[in-house]
Amino acid sequence: MKTRRFFLYSIIYIGLIWLAVFSFVNQNYAVNLFGYNLDIPIATWVILPLVLFAILALFHMSYYGFKIYLDGRAMRNDAQIYNTLAKEIYLGLESNKDFKTDIFNASSEVTKSLSPWLNLGKPNLQNDDLRLAYELYCDVKSGKVCELKKFKLLKTNPLYIQNEKNKIKADYKYAISVLSNKETNDELISAASNALIENGTFLELSKFNPTYTNSDIFILINRYVKDNFEISTNDIFATISKVKFTSDEYIQIAKILKSKIEPDLLISMFDRLRNEEPSALEAYLYLLYDFGMIDQLREIIASENSKFERIETLIFLRDHGKITRADLFY
Known part of the structure; x- marks a missing residue:
């Protein structure tokens, strides 16, 4: 009043x-x-x-x-x-x-x-709830896994999503439970899929039938070559066949796999690939030259209408007594 x-x-x-x-x-x-x-x-x-x-x-x-x-x-x-x-x-x-x-x-x-x-340093917060929220934010942002249940955050909350990513990073097997949840958002599905590609077994990947990108295939191939991804040659072929690569990418795949797969099997694999995908033809020719199958290489080049300047240059040098490694051109 x-x-x-x-x-x-x-x-x-x-x-x-x-x-x-x-x-x-x-x-x-x-x-x-x-x-x-x-x-x-x-x-x-x-x-x-x-x-x-x-x-x-x-x-x-x-x-x-x-x-x-x-x-x-x-x-x-x-x-x-x-x-x-x-x-x-x-x-x-x-x-x-x-x-x-x-x-x-x-x-x-x-x-x-x-x-x-x-970076003005840690704020001097007197309020306990505010200080707890700030410390939680810092921990989650730094990659730590925190307990968030008492805050009852929505699954679309960015803090919740980042904490779930931290869980996936800390233990890739948590990605399996994330992918098994039908209500998982696209951002977490992507993070879980990447974790499985980088750390999961072929059986774990097969359960979810992921859609691979070109970079995913290269990760799996490099893991296979380093002996931390067990997969059969047929499954390697099937996995590579799921994605379309450029001619140079197929050549890079051939260069990586030649240190792991026996020459006959690798040549047979790329023979099948080039029949399914024309872009894989030069990678097949690269392997023929690298493994010394020159006669077969000449026959294929003669039957093709396309020009393969790098391979033809290598053959020309070889015919003139200068045997050159294919990797100098690829």
């Missing part, structure tokens, strides 16, 4: 009380105070405590009204200081503003910690 309205209502109320008492008891009552005889109506004696209460209430309301005014002015000043701080943070400046109230302390610390340009 506003002070003026309280003052007016107090006068009206006290006046009504005085009239009510005076109408029933129209008598005076005398009191001797410090030798002075005070003789006034009883109705006046009744309202004196009310008058005192009203005066004290007015002083109380005035005091806190003035205090609220000062606090409001301080808050407005702090709001301007915070706006300046936020502007300086956006501009990459080291801002250190002093606030007259505590209201903007947490906001200023959080704002400084989110600077897009400078």
Whole structure:
């Protein structure tokens, strides 16, 4: 209630009380105070405590009204200081503003910690919940696996998604449970698929029939060559056949596999590949030359209408007594 309205209502109320008492008891009552005889109506004696209460209430309301005014002015000043701080943070400046109230302390610390340009260190957060949220954010962002159940985050929440990625990275087998969940979003499916490609067995991959990219196939081939991915030659062929490569990519695949697969098997594999995918033909010719099957190589080149400059150059050099490694041209 506003002070003026309280003052007016107090006068009206006290006046009504005085009239009510005076109408029933129209008598005076005398009191001797410090030798002075005070003789006034009883109705006046009744309202004196009310008058005192009203005066004290007015002083109380005035005091806190003035205090609220000062606090409001301080808050407005702090709001301007915070706006300046936020502007300086956006501009990459080291801002250190002093606030007259505590209201903007947490906001200023959080704002400084989110600077897009400078690392201003760990914020000094006094609020326990806010500090816990910040520490959780830092841990998840750094790759740690955290317990988030008590926060009841949605599965679309970016913090939840990153924490799930951290779980997948910490233990690739967790990717199997992620892929088994039909409600998993595309971002986590991609992360789980990549984890299986980089660490899973051929049997684990086969359960989900993933759609491979060119880079996925190269990862699997390199794992196979390094003996940390068990797969049969037929399955290698089937896996490579799922993706279309450029001529140079097929050649790179042949170069990687020739250190792992026996020459006859590898040549047979690329013979099948070139019949299914014309882009694999030059990789097949590369293997024929590399394994010294020159006569067969000549026959195929003669039967093709295309030109294979690198292979033909190698044959030309060989015919003139300069046997050159195929890898110098590929």
